[in-house]
Amino acid sequence: MMTPQNIASVLEILVSDRRTRIGLLSLASLWLFRYAFYSWRKSASMRRLDQKHSKRRQLAQKRKDIVRENFSKTRSAENIANRSAESLLADLKNGKLSALEVLHAFQRKAFEVNEKINCITEPLPEAEERAKELDQKADKSGLLFGIPVSVKESVNIKGYDCTAGLEAFIDEIVDEDAVTVQAVKRHGGVPFVRTNVPQSLFSYCCSNPLYRETLNPQDVSRSPGGSSGGEGALLGGGGSVVGLGTDIGGSLRVPADFCGVYSLKPTAGRISTKGLLRLSSGNLAIRGVVGPMGRDFKSLVLLSRALMSPEMLELDPSLPHLPFNEKEFEKTDRLRIGYFTFDGVSKCQPSNVRAVMEAKSALEKEGHELVPFDFPTLMGRAYPSADYFVRLMVADRGLRLAKILENDRVEPAIQTVVYASVIPAWVFRLLKKLVGDEDRHKAVMLSACIGFSSIDEYFGHVGDFLLWKEAFTQLWRDHKLDAVICPVFPSPPVLKEIIHRVTSLSTYCQLYNSLNYPAGVVPVTKVTQEDLDKAADPNVFSADTVLEKLLLESSRNAQGLSVGVQCAALPFQEEKCLRVMRELEKGLGKM
Numbered sequence: 329m330m331t332p333q334n335i336a337s338v339l340e341i342l343v344s345d346r347r348t349r350i351g352l353l354s355l356a357s358l359w360l361f362r363y364a365f366y367s368w369r370k371s372a373s374m375r376r377l378d379q380k381h382s383k384r385r386q387l388a389q390k391r392k393d394i395v396r397e398n399f400s401k402t403r404s405a406e407n408i409a410n411r412s413a414e415s416l417l418a419d420l421k422n423g424k425l426s427a428l429e430v431l432h433a434f435q436r437k438a439f440e441v442n443e444k445i446n447c448i449t450e451p452l453p454e455a456e457e458r459a460k461e462l463d464q465k466a467d468k469s470g471l472l473f474g475i476p477v478s479v480k481e482s483v484n485i486k487g488y489d490c491t492a493g494l495e496a497f498i499d500e501i502v503d504e505d506a507v508t509v510q511a512v513k514r515h516g517g518v519p520f521v522r523t524n525v526p527q528s529l530f531s532y533c534c535s536n537p538l539y540r541e542t543l544n545p546q547d548v549s550r551s552p553g554g555s556s557g558g559e560g561a562l563l564g565g566g567g568s569v570v571g572l573g574t575d576i577g578g579s580l581r582v583p584a585d586f587c588g589v590y591s592l593k594p595t596a597g598r599i600s601t602k603g604l605l606r607l608s609s610g611n612l613a614i615r616g617v618v619g620p621m622g623r624d625f626k627s628l629v630l631l632s633r634a635l636m637s638p639e640m641l642e643l644d645p646s647l648p649h650l651p652f653n654e655k656e657f658e659k660t661d662r663l664r665i666g667y668f669t670f671d672g673v674s675k676c677q678p679s680n681v682r683a684v685m686e687a688k689s690a691l692e693k694e695g696h697e698l699v700p701f702d703f704p705t706l707m708g709r710a711y712p713s714a715d716y717f718v719r720l721m722v723a724d725r726g727l728r729l730a731k732i733l734e735n736d737r738v739e740p741a742i743q744t745v746v747y748a749s750v751i752p753a754w755v756f757r758l759l760k761k762l763v764g765d766e767d768r769h770k771a772v773m774l775s776a777c778i779g780f781s782s783i784d785e786y787f788g789h790v791g792d793f794l795l796w797k798e799a800f801t802q803l804w805r806d807h808k809l810d811a812v813i814c815p816v817f818p819s820p821p822v823l824k825e826i827i828h829r830v831t832s833l834s835t836y837c838q839l840y841n842s843l844n845y846p847a848g849v850v851p852v853t854k855v856t857q858e859d860l861d862k863a864a865d866p867n868v869f870s871a872d873t874v875l876e877k878l879l880l881e882s883s884r885n886a887q888g889l890s891v892g893v894q895c896a897a898l899p900f901q902e903e904k905c906l907r908v909m910r911e912l913e914k915g916l917g918k919m
């Protein structure tokens with residue numbers, strides 16, 4: 329038996345033998361040498377990385393200086409940057425405003441907002457020339473004529489590197505605009521700034537080692553959400569009126585919700601994704617999309633029209649021929665709309681339940697029929713939507729991303745990816761058995777880390793997933809629904825210290841990525857003291873999981889912050905989705 333005495337006597341024998349002593353000493357020195365060598369190599373590579381970051385930031389600063397000098401020549405015009413895209417467009421077309429003065433007003437405002445919340449990575453100095461060219465044109469047609477458009481950093485812009493805050497892509501200059509940027513330009517839009525993202529776009533944070541952290545314009549102690557967080561923050565702060573974001577698990581919708589603005593996640597395949605930095609482009613089960621964001625609803629519709637225009641279809645002939653259907657959008661007949669406030673995974677705080685119920689009343693006021701759509705109960709626990717999403721999203725256990733991150737500083741939000749790629753799957757399988765399914769969020773996270781042991785298992789899972797999607801759509805049809813409204817996120821905007829932990833809480837958004845349904849966000853209400861009192865009362869609201877408890881903590885002092893609602897429709901029915909959003913706007917008295 330191995331007792332401490334036995335171990336001590338074995339050690340004594342070993343140490344008393346001279347040759348063993350020398351052997352042990354050599355082994356220890358070798359280990360020490362190896363450790364010192366790797367530490368030195370690591371710190372040298374971190375120094376190189378810091379230099380690379382600082383050089384890239386200097387370039388961004390140079391571009392800022394050029395742009396500042398240009399807009400300083402024009403007098404300050406706050407009243408321009410406050411206006412909606414629709415009202416600007418009217419004056420740009422009738423000649424009351426020039427594209428250049430509109431650009432300068434937005435550049436000035438964007439810089440002002442950026443000083444407070446660090447939401448832009450850099451401006452695009454070439455916007456100046458573009459605006460001047462537009463001002464020379466007699467033909468002022470184009471859905472976005474002269475409108476400044478902000479662009480998420482991971483969307484390709486010719487002549488720039490699109491990094492997603494990853495070392496591997498710094499200075500990798502792209503030679504063509506993304507198709508969406510080309511479409512914006514064809515419609516007379518003026519891409520003018522690039523907005524910040526979380527490292528790798530694989531989280532709901534908005535921080536990366538290169539461009540650092542973006543803050544929420546409503547409350548700087550909170551995150552703007554991600555991954556289109558810079559975009560949401562700039563729009564919410566008033567520095568842009570429309571912009572482009574991307575979404576594979578909520579990245580257009582979480583920031584819109586957290587920053588009090590509008591967005592539309594389209595069906596994958598409706599808007600071209602050519603020219604996006606996509607780290608999971610090989611994932612056909614859960615597909616990434618690019619979509620519009622807007623400071624107000626009408627501006628969102630304007631950009632949506634441009635992104636689904638015949639010009640877009642011409643630029644990417646692989647898209648189905650579905651130009652924006654004005655007739656469908658303009659319809660006014662009564663709609664049958666489902667609603668739910670619990671998806672079976674993440675319990676919503678009172679403010680977020682109230683937002684859905686207020687949206688329900690607003691839509692009823694407009695004459696629509698609202699019916700409960702409690703899909704988790706109707707489908708039974710055999711259909712855990714969150715589990716399908718995460719397992720398929722990281723079917724490679726994050727291996728691809730972990731390789732890209734090899735020489736990088738890694739942000740806390742994606743540390744799990746690095747751990748999962750080095751710890752054997754059986755460890756997570758065992759942990760999942762021990763933990764059980766009681767804590768739904770832990771179970772979801774562990775599912776993601778387990779991955780698949782064979783292609784056979786993966787295909788089986790995808791097969792089950794497709795059946796789940798069919799069952800969901802059938803349920804929707806059985807309820808004769810035109811659309812569904814539900815929460816965007818289970819809580820108000822989250823504190824920046826904990827945002828990196830909420831990945832498995834964004835289940836309301838992930839649902840529509842799994843289903844590939846279009847879904848948009850409308851800000852509906854603001855958190856009240858009464859909401860917070862209810863949240864703190866265990867008789868009214870009980871947080872079940874560790875993360876729900878953490879969210880509850882984070883919601884303290886959240887009064888006054890915006891809370892939105894998601895509106896979803898069946899695949900390729902973006903117009904219907906926007907129509908429900910419009911009806912909601914009307915019902916809320918915003919139109």
Ligand SMILES: CCCCCC/C=C\CCCCCCCC(=O)NCCO
Nearest residue numbers: 530574575576577578579725726745748
């Ligand atoms: C194997 C690693 C486990 C890590 C656990 C991660 C769990 C779930 C991953 C989902 C994260 C999705 C975030 C997507 C945000 C988004 O929409 N990005 C937009 C990309 O264009």
